[in-house]
Amino acid sequence: MAATQFVVNGLLVGALFAAVAVGFALIWGVVDIINLAHGEMVMLGGYTSYWVLKLGTGTAESSVLLFLASIPVAIGLLFVVGYLLQRTLVSRVIGTDVFLTLLVTFGASIAIQQLAIRAWTANPRSIQVRFAEQSMALGGIVVPKMKLIAFAGALALTVAMYVFLQKTRTGRAIRAVSQNPEAAALVGIDVEHTRAVTFGVSSAIAGGIGAFIAVILNIQPQMGLIYTLKSFIIVVFGGVGSIPGALIGGLLLGSVEELVSGFISSQWTLAVSFSLLIVLLVVKPKGLFGEGAEQ
Template sequence: MAIAQFVVNGLLVGALFAAVAVGFALIWGVVDIINLAHGEMVMLGGYTAYWLLSIATGTAEGSVLLFLATIPVVVGVLFIVGYALQRTLVSRVIGTDIFLTLLVTFGISIAIQQLAIQAWTANPRSIQVAFADPSMVVGGLVVPKMKLVAFAGAIVLTGILYLFLQRTRTGRAIRAVSQNPEAAALVGIDVEHTRAVTFGISSAVAGGAGAFIATILNIQPQMGLIYTLKSFVIVVFGGVGSIPGALTGGLLLGVVEELTAGLVSSQWTLAVSFTLLIVLLVVKPKGLFGTGADNEH
């Protein structure tokens, strides 16, 4: 029963990891950079929701509906942040040496961290969502209600992104730029604008996930790095360029981390995750849903 509880907890948290990772995968596939500032979008999303609730209630506490009402605002704010970052900074290094893109996105990450520390201090904060009974029991397993809400929210964010890419004109433009930017430009697609929109969407999804994360975990200005690392593991694990792969990888990572923390120690979670990643890459180099490499060439 204890193992089943760990698996349930891992699936609930893993969906949030997946929602963060799909944005990371999107930038990697379309803009062709590894965005080391991606985790900071998660952090900014958490703080945006926190301060919206603080303004509304004075204490960053409220009902589920009041919290959910902040999500569209968080998504909108982070879209603007991501779009602006791509237009003003990232676009200048696209197509250059990979180490330069890593340095630029790392510099953006550090700058956002330091600005956040100056603005909000390094004290951990969290959003408190009111429930008459915070947990429910299903089949003998304890399911925290807020984790269940966050799980549903993460699945919705991931699902909306997937449908957006498949069913909308902008989504088709994004996929076209991902596959062949030169050909996309020849048929009239504004490649730079499309890349900026992609960056904005990625940041928006990460920010939305960050808002849900703030309800179940503490947030602080330097939390971004761990989510960037997790996103990298998930994307490579699931296959670069695959949203279903990122979702599957996120759920698997959540389960692995919860089992490791519960059966061994929380200090071993990252070590076990990266070890499994290495083993998978030896056995299946393109990841579980490895379509990314095929799409890009």
């Protein structure tokens, strides 16, 4: 029963990891860079929701409806942040040396961290959502209500991104740029604007997930690195460019980490995750869903 409880906890948290990784994979696939500042978008989303509630109600404790109302604000603000980040900084290094793109995004992540520390201090914060009962029991498995809501929200954001990419004009433009930027430009697609929108959408999803993370875990300015690392593991694990792969990879990573934390120690979770990644790369270098999976 303990193992089942750990797996359920892992699936609930893993959906959050997966949604963050989907945005990371989108930038990797369309803009062809590894965005080391992606985790900072999660952090900023968490703080956005926190301060919307704090400034609006005077407290970080709220009802479920008030908390959910803060999420569109986080999504909208982080879209603007991501769009501007690409337009003002990342666009200048696209097509140059890979090391330079890593250096620029890493520098952006450090700058955002330090600005957040200056603005909000390094003290951990969280959002408290009021429930009559904080958890419910299903067949002997205890399920925290807020984790269940966060799980549903993460799945909704992931599905929304998939539908956006498949069914909308902008989504088709993003997929065209990811496949062949030159050909996309020839048919009238504004490649630079599309790349900036991609950054914006990726950051918006990360910001929305950051808001959900703020109600189940503490947020603090230096939390971004761990989500960048987890996103990298998940994207490589599931297959670069595959949204279903990122979703399944996130659920698997969450389950593995909860099992390791429950049966061994939480200090071993990253070590085990990276070890599994190395084994997978040896056995199946293209990831579970392969390099050519459709976005």
